[in-house]
Amino acid sequence: xxxxxxxxxxxxxxxxxxxxxxxxxxxxxxxxxxxxxxxxxxxxxxxxxxxxxxxxxxxxxxxxxxxxxxxxxxxxxxxxxxxxxxxxxxxxxxxxxxxxxxxxxxxxxxxxxxxxxxxxxxxxxxxxxxxxxxxxxxxxxxxxxxxxxxxxxxxxxxxxxxxxxxxxxxxxxxxxxxxxxxxxxxxxxxxxxxxxxxxxxxxxxxxxxxxxxxxxxxxxxxxxxxxxxxxxxxxxxxxxxxxxxxxxxxxxxxxxxxxxxxxxxxxxxxxxxxxxxxxxxxxxxxxxxxxxxxxxxxxxxxxxxxxxxxxxxxxxxxxxxxxxxxxxxxxxxxxxxxxxxxxxxxxxxxxxxxxxxxxxxxxxxxxxxxxxxxxxxxxxxxxxxxxxxxxxxxxxxxxxxxxxxxxxxxxxxxxxxxxxxxxxxxxxxxxxxxxxxxxxxxxxxxxxxxxxxx
Numbered sequence: 001x002x003x004x005x006x007x008x009x010x011x012x013x014x015x016x017x018x019x020x021x022x023x024x025x026x027x028x029x030x031x032x033x034x035x036x037x038x039x040x041x042x043x044x045x046x047x048x049x050x051x052x053x054x055x056x057x058x059x060x061x062x063x064x065x066x067x068x069x070x071x072x073x074x075x076x077x078x079x080x081x082x083x084x085x086x087x088x089x090x091x092x093x094x095x096x097x098x099x100x101x102x103x104x105x106x107x108x109x110x111x112x113x114x115x116x117x118x119x120x121x122x123x124x125x126x127x128x129x130x131x132x133x134x135x136x137x138x139x140x141x142x143x144x145x146x147x148x149x150x151x152x153x154x155x156x157x158x159x160x161x162x163x164x165x166x167x168x169x170x171x172x173x174x175x176x177x178x179x180x181x182x183x184x185x186x187x188x189x190x191x192x193x194x195x196x197x198x199x200x201x202x203x204x205x206x207x208x209x210x211x212x213x214x215x216x217x218x219x220x221x222x223x224x225x226x227x228x229x230x231x232x233x234x235x236x237x238x239x240x241x242x243x244x245x246x247x248x249x250x251x252x253x254x255x256x257x258x259x260x261x262x263x264x265x266x267x268x269x270x271x272x273x274x275x276x277x278x279x280x281x282x283x284x285x286x287x288x289x290x291x292x293x294x295x296x297x298x299x300x301x302x303x304x305x306x307x308x309x310x311x312x313x314x315x316x317x318x319x320x321x322x323x324x325x326x327x328x329x330x331x332x333x334x335x336x337x338x339x340x341x342x343x344x345x346x347x348x349x350x351x352x353x354x355x356x357x358x359x360x361x362x363x364x365x366x367x368x369x370x371x372x373x374x375x376x377x378x379x380x381x382x383x384x385x386x387x388x389x390x391x392x393x394x395x396x397x398x399x400x401x402x403x404x405x406x407x408x409x410x411x412x413x414x415x416x417x418x419x420x421x422x423x424x425x426x427x428x429x430x431x432x433x434x435x436x437x438x439x440x441x442x443x444x445x446x447x448x449x450x451x452x453x454x
Contacts, residue, residue: 013140013143016139017139020135020136027172027173028176030441031068031445031448032067032068032071034071034445034448062119065117069128072124073121073124074177074448077124077127079093080127084101084102084104084127091285091312092312092316094308094309094312095309095317097226097227097228098225098276099180099183099224100226103130104126105126107130111126124178127177130178130182131175131179131181134185135186139163140163142162142185142189143160143162145192146160148196149361150358154407157407158404165403165436170390170392171390171392172447175390180227181390181393182393184226187226188219189394192216192368192396194213195212195213205255205256206255207258214266218269220234225273225276227394228274228309229378230274234271236367236368236370237266239367241264244256244260278307281308285298285301286301323382332385332453333385335389336379338432340385343376343392343395344376347372347398349404350368350369351366353366368396368397386453389439402429405428409429
């Protein structure tokens with residue numbers, strides 16, 4: 001395996017895209033040949049649109065598009081594409097990211113205007129195109145992120161393995177369907193790359209390096225418009241601000257002040273990704289409610305922090321502290337437990353990631369691990385726990401952890417060492433990769449058949 005990786009390192013982007021195409025094709029075939037619509041036939045409306053259009057044109061290509069569209073537009077994807085088509089109407093629809101629905105709408109209109117896709121289900125196709133494109137770009141950006149954190153040839157090998165692991169993420173078909181996961185991963189990885197680029201090897205603050213921080217904040221803010229958990233990435237800037245303020249107790253300099261300003265702007269940009277959609281919804285439901293034919297503002301408008309997202313999650317989806325902890329949900333906790341363990345263990349792994357090939361990278365890895373660990377805790381205690389398998393796709397640290405285990409295994413085998421610890425690491429890495437591939441494949445069939453879990 002490592003021999004083939006060595007060869008791939010000479011053309012990493014081409015090799016990664018080849019692996020991506022292979023895996024995407026396999027998942028798509030599993031989806032196409034999955035049995036039936038399952039217990040929910042919500043997408044049959046889209047299917048009827050497909051059939052009506054196909055009856056007029058009788059085009060095999062259109063029939064294939066119809067089939068792919070129907071198989072991949074499942075669960076929340078129905079809401080994403082419908083909201084993209086006609087805008088936000090109902091309160092509960094604000095649970096789905098404004099950034100992603102606007103992006104689907106933009107791409108769908110572009111496809112229609114260019115004549116590439118001019119069908120009733122163009123939003124479905126636009127969402128699928130976005131998901132595939134974003135996933136492919138996210139793989140390449142993750143490779144660049146790994147190379148930036150861990151320099152040298154060993155770092156490039158580790159980054160390549162991590163990028164491959166992102167391809168085989170247990171998020172599976174969610175990274176191909178009209179969901180925000182792949183777009184979030186692309187924006188989040190890009191922001192993390194910019195954040196890492198803001199650090200100088202010499203430790204000195206420069207204007208060019210500091211300029212990367214607001215750019216990272218903008219990208220994290222855009223990621224937050226796609227998935228609200230992107231707000232947790234603001235912890236990176238909070239940590240950097242605290243570090244700078246502490247360093248100022250030993251003396252204030254222009255360079256420190258400039259970097260603190262850049263960190264503040266980045267934090268504000270990240271927060272705006274969550275605040276702006278809330279503000280738009282507040283105007284609709286709390287200020288302009290007479291124009292929406294409501295008798296009075298909605299109940300959440302009177303809260304100290306009137307967030308429609310928080311209200312919708314609590315009121316319509318019953319999210320909240322330990323609310324999901326019921327006997328009937330034990331199987332879902334069991335399904336989520338491998339990813340919960342991986343996310344938690346890999347976050348703590350960064351604490352001792354200063355040795356060997358990761359020397360000098362521990363501080364950056366620990367910073368990137370903080371949002372991942374917070375998300376894991378919040379999902380375990382507050383949310384529908386099974387979604388951790390797809391939300392994890394946008395967090396880079398656990399990919400690096402598994403890649404590091406594989407690198408250690410290879411190094412020890414090459415040196416002829418057979419320590420018990422190495423055997424355990426080999427077991428952890430092999431089990432994790434097997435779990436990822438099997439889970440993604442099985443989940444793909446269930447997803448396309450409209451069967452839980454999702």
